[in-house]
Amino acid sequence: MMNALTTLFRLLGAATSIYMLLCVARILLSWFPSYSMGRPAEIVELATEPYLSLWRRIPLLSAGGVDFSPIAALAALSGLSRLFSVASYGALTIGVALALVVEVVWAPVSFLLGFFTLLVVARIVAYAARWNSLHPLWRAIDAMINPVLFRIKRLIYKDRIVNYMQGLATGALALLGTRVLLGLAFGVVITLLKKI
Numbered sequence: 001m002m003n004a005l006t007t008l009f010r011l012l013g014a015a016t017s018i019y020m021l022l023c024v025a026r027i028l029l030s031w032f033p034s035y036s037m038g039r040p041a042e043i044v045e046l047a048t049e050p051y052l053s054l055w056r057r058i059p060l061l062s063a064g065g066v067d068f069s070p071i072a073a074l075a076a077l078s079g080l081s082r083l084f085s086v087a088s089y090g091a092l093t094i095g096v097a098l099a100l101v102v103e104v105v106w107a108p109v110s111f112l113l114g115f116f117t118l119l120v121v122a123r124i125v126a127y128a129a130r131w132n133s134l135h136p137l138w139r140a141i142d143a144m145i146n147p148v149l150f151r152i153k154r155l156i157y158k159d160r161i162v163n164y165m166q167g168l169a170t171g172a173l174a175l176l177g178t179r180v181l182l183g184l185a186f187g188v189v190i191t192l193l194k195k196i
Helices: 002-030 039-056 069-088 094-128 136-157 164-194
Strands: none
Touching: 002 039, 002 069, 039 069, 069 094, 094 136, 094 164, 136 164
16 A cells, blocks of 8 residues: 555656646747747647646736746645655655645745845946946836835835835845745744644
8 A cells, every 4th residue: 555655646746747847848938939839839838828827817926027927836836746755755744744835835935035135136236336227127127126116115114205225225125134034934834844
């Protein structure tokens, strides 16, 4: 019985890993919409689009016209693959399973917080160095970070008007602080769950 379950979990883990690779292929192909790969690409799209579209419906995973849902989708598959891997060794407990779920939730959140922090810091450097703010790169970055900065400023300053650099600095500190505090909190929760 144990051997059968081990085999089952290994097969499920392998299937999840293969599906994750298909999702990666689909994401890469979407970067070149004008380049047709024919029938193989159509099969990949049919297999992965229902799953990826579920994540695209989550409003929090898009900012400034940029879609971050693939990150969450791949994180979920990675977590599921790890769960099957742990289960195949007979080391899966309720606590470990819950810890893996929490890790899956934290992974994309951690990435997004770190990503936006880096973008805001880059914008601070560009602004301080008086680089051309109308360059397409900075305009694209502004489109991504401005909605986030607006929410942070509304939360901290309410209706007060602050200058651009102060808004950037506040945003960077708020994002970095949130990343550190949530990282500590999630780390404690994951450690406690694994002991159950």
